[in-house]
Amino acid sequence: MAPQTLFDKIWNPHVIRTDADGTSLLYIDRHLVHEVTSPQAFDGLRLARRRVRHPEATFAVPDHNVPTRDLDQGIRNPVSRLQVETLEKNCREFGVPLFGLGDIRQGVIHVMAPEQGLTLPGCTVVCGDSHTATHGAFGALAFGIGTSQVEHVLATQTLLQKRPKVMRITVQGSLPAGCTAKDLVLSIIGRIGTAGGTGYAIEFAGAAVAGLSMEGRMTVCNMAIEAGARSGMVAVDDKTIAYLEGRPFAPVGPAWTRAVAAWRQLYSDPGVVFDQELTFQAAEIVPQVSWGTSPEMMAPVNGTVPDPAAEPNPDRRKGMENALHYMGLQAGTPMTAISVDKVFIGSCTNGRIEDLRQAAAIARGRRVAANVKLALVVPGSGLVKQQAEAEGLDRIFIEAGFEWRAPGCSMCLAMNDDVLAAGERCASTSNRNFEGRQGKGGRTHLVSPAMAAAAAVNGHFVDVRTL
Amino acid sequence: MEPFVRLDALAVPLDRSNVDTDAIIPKQFLKSISRAGFGPNLFDEWRYADCGEPGKPNEGRPLKADFVLNQPRYQGARILLARDNFGCGSSREHAPWALLDYGFRCIIAPSFADIFYNNCFQNGILPVRLPGATVDQLFREVAAAPGARIVVDLPQQTVASPSGAKFAFEIDPFRKDCLIKGLDDIGLTLEHLPAIEAYEARRRGEVPWAFLD
Numbered sequence: 001m002a003p004q005t006l007f008d009k010i011w012n013p014h015v016i017r018t019d020a021d022g023t024s025l026l027y028i029d030r031h032l033v034h035e036v037t038s039p040q041a042f043d044g045l046r047l048a049r050r051r052v053r054h055p056e057a058t059f060a061v062p063d064h065n066v067p068t069r070d071l072d073q074g075i076r077n078p079v080s081r082l083q084v085e086t087l088e089k090n091c092r093e094f095g096v097p098l099f100g101l102g103d104i105r106q107g108v109i110h111v112m113a114p115e116q117g118l119t120l121p122g123c124t125v126v127c128g129d130s131h132t133a134t135h136g137a138f139g140a141l142a143f144g145i146g147t148s149q150v151e152h153v154l155a156t157q158t159l160l161q162k163r164p165k166v167m168r169i170t171v172q173g174s175l176p177a178g179c180t181a182k183d184l185v186l187s188i189i190g191r192i193g194t195a196g197g198t199g200y201a202i203e204f205a206g207a208a209v210a211g212l213s214m215e216g217r218m219t220v221c222n223m224a225i226e227a228g229a230r231s232g233m234v235a236v237d238d239k240t241i242a243y244l245e246g247r248p249f250a251p252v253g254p255a256w257t258r259a260v261a262a263w264r265q266l267y268s269d270p271g272v273v274f275d276q277e278l279t280f281q282a283a284e285i286v287p288q289v290s291w292g293t294s295p296e297m298m299a300p301v302n303g304t305v306p307d308p309a310a311e312p313n314p315d316r317r318k319g320m321e322n323a324l325h326y327m328g329l330q331a332g333t334p335m336t337a338i339s340v341d342k343v344f345i346g347s348c349t350n351g352r353i354e355d356l357r358q359a360a361a362i363a364r365g366r367r368v369a370a371n372v373k374l375a376l377v378v379p380g381s382g383l384v385k386q387q388a389e390a391e392g393l394d395r396i397f398i399e400a401g402f403e404w405r406a407p408g409c410s411m412c413l414a415m416n417d418d419v420l421a422a423g424e425r426c427a428s429t430s431n432r433n434f435e436g437r438q439g440k441g442g443r444t445h446l447v448s449p450a451m452a453a454a455a456a457v458n459g460h461f462v463d464v465r466t467l
Numbered sequence: 468m469e470p471f472v473r474l475d476a477l478a479v480p481l482d483r484s485n486v487d488t489d490a491i492i493p494k495q496f497l498k499s500i501s502r503a504g505f506g507p508n509l510f511d512e513w514r515y516a517d518c519g520e521p522g523k524p525n526e527g528r529p530l531k532a533d534f535v536l537n538q539p540r541y542q543g544a545r546i547l548l549a550r551d552n553f554g555c556g557s558s559r560e561h562a563p564w565a566l567l568d569y570g571f572r573c574i575i576a577p578s579f580a581d582i583f584y585n586n587c588f589q590n591g592i593l594p595v596r597l598p599g600a601t602v603d604q605l606f607r608e609v610a611a612a613p614g615a616r617i618v619v620d621l622p623q624q625t626v627a628s629p630s631g632a633k634f635a636f637e638i639d640p641f642r643k644d645c646l647i648k649g650l651d652d653i654g655l656t657l658e659h660l661p662a663i664e665a666y667e668a669r670r671r672g673e674v675p676w677a678f679l680d
């Protein structure tokens with residue numbers, strides 16, 4: 001057989017049929033649903049008197065709107081409450097399993113699903129959410145869809161899709177101390193730009209990626225969308241299999257053995273040709289801090305805010321000027337001279353146990369700086385929270401002056417009460433620094449969990465490698 | 468989606484060009500979690516003297532008596548007669564949702580905005596393009612006789628005016644077929660249900676762990 005890419009090995013067996021114009025009907029193995037993008041889809045089913053074709057392959061969790069404290073008082077914001085209640089009602093009506101509020105498994109959908117073993121290698125995973133790319137870390141094909149497509153998957157368990165091109169990004173060598181998966185992906189986006197992956201499915205490969213934990217691989221795949229690609233993926237190896245073994249929805253017994261044998265084939269064959277190949281050196285990676293309003297506006301922490309005057313392309317120059325104006329920054333300012341008002345550690349990018357461990361290692365024995373008004377730690381799920389508490393990480397954070405909250409999307413997009421006020425500057429472990437993302441007029445700097453904790457205890461960005 | 472074959476219904480004349488989707492359904496209603504229930508707020512600013520809000524009851528709101536949808540003679544209309552460039556502006560699918568929820572199944576106009584035109588088909592609404600002079604005649608006949616009905620026959624591709632004059636219209640054969648069969652994208656995919664089922668049966672044997680039931 002001709003050599004195949006990892007992508008081919010997942011895409012091809014999921015094609016039910018292909019039209020003359022190249023549109024394929026793709027089978028979907030797992031459909032994840034949250035409260036924001038699903039109500040109209042369920043409503044469409046009701047209007048057309050349709051059912052959910054495979055409720056047992058569909059899993060719902062409220063995450064975007066949930067409060068991260070005083071949960072016993074319920075959701076006070078009426079619009080948020082209605083969205084969450086609507087999800088609960090729709091799940092009851094259509095028989096869709098729900099990890100509801102109060103369930104220890106509840107959390108950000110892209111943290112919860114892998115934790116439960118819902119995301120399996122070789123599977124197609126979709127969700128009405130662009131960060132679905134996260135699940136590609138398991139050698140799965142995972143991508144975000146719109147509400148009308150959510151309805152299509154609910155009704156048919158399939159999706160109409162055109163085959164994307166495939167790009168391999170190889171990161172050679174190993175990450176230097178103090179650099180994390182987040183720094184790796186941020187520096188790639190900083191290099192290739194937010195449109196660099198447009199039209200592609202990206203496979204992340206190379207020793208540095210193989211060296212990452214599953215949490216780290218999820219962080220990298222999660223941000224594939226920020227590079228313009230709808231999906232990111234990593235080949236299956238021992239770490240993938242070790243992570244999945246014993247997860248509640250993972251196969252057991254002979255089925256497990258058979259599954260593992262099949263999963264071990266999920267890598268790109270030697271000699272296969274990609275539509276595009278890029279190579280990076282891990283040794284060159286430095287802890288990253290974003291300076292602007294797009295995830296491609298990255299600087300090394302030991303660098304300075306760039307000068308638009310040095311940008312030859314007039315459109316880009318204008319974009320840089322606008323970003324600096326919004327961010328309230330001057331060209332040439334050292335990144336470490338930028339002070340922060342708030343710190344957010346959490347999200348589907350960096351709300352997993354390993355992320356909290358990395359942040360806690362910095363916070364241990366230190367104090368949140370006086371100029372930092374709020375340093376939030378929001379675990380990605382109830383189970384992450386439980387694990388962190390078992391390890392005593394909550395104590396470390398609380399003693400250092402951080403707030404230890406309940407799981408949810410929280411200040412990643414500020415649909416709940418956790419928001420930035422206009423002009424406030426935040427070191428955030430989330431994935432988007434768009435204008436207003438964390439609150440109208442709020443200024444977001446994307447960083448790794450360790451870098452966020454370091455900013456919290458110093459009151460400004462610092463190079464974690466010097467701590 | 469409800470199939471569309473033949474519609475014999477009261478028509479209401481909306482004598483304005485460039486009706487945009489903001490006018491069809493104002494932006495404050497986009498916060499809704501539903502795609503049903505927009506009917507009472509269709510043309511909200513033109514229908515009501517006060518300002519509509521999502522969640523605010525619409526019964527008892529002061530009506531603008533001169534707006535055509537509020538006139539007793541047009542109650543129960545299922546055909547909307549419109550002017551040039553109907554449905555321009557934002558691409559919101561809430562516009563056809565609102566028209567459908569109100570009860571409209573067919574809109575007749577000399578021209579439509581592109582995205583709106585496409586969105587209609589996704590929602591079982593037939594947009595009919597007729598020449599300006601023909602639409603003029605329909606406006607006149609409908610205004611002249613309260614209770615005047617228009618007959619739209621999709622298989623024949625004709626519109627019959629209240630006086631019995633018949634006009635042919637053009638429609639993409641694929642779109643026509645989908646409307647007659649009541650097929651949206653989901654409906655079309657479900658036409659391949661046997662292939663999907665065969666696929667599932669085969670895959671269950673190959674990768675049983677991917678199936679959770």
Ligand code: SF4
Binds near residue numbers: 063412430
């Ligand atoms: S944590 Fe942020 S990016 Fe992730 S699903 Fe929630 S809102 Fe989206």
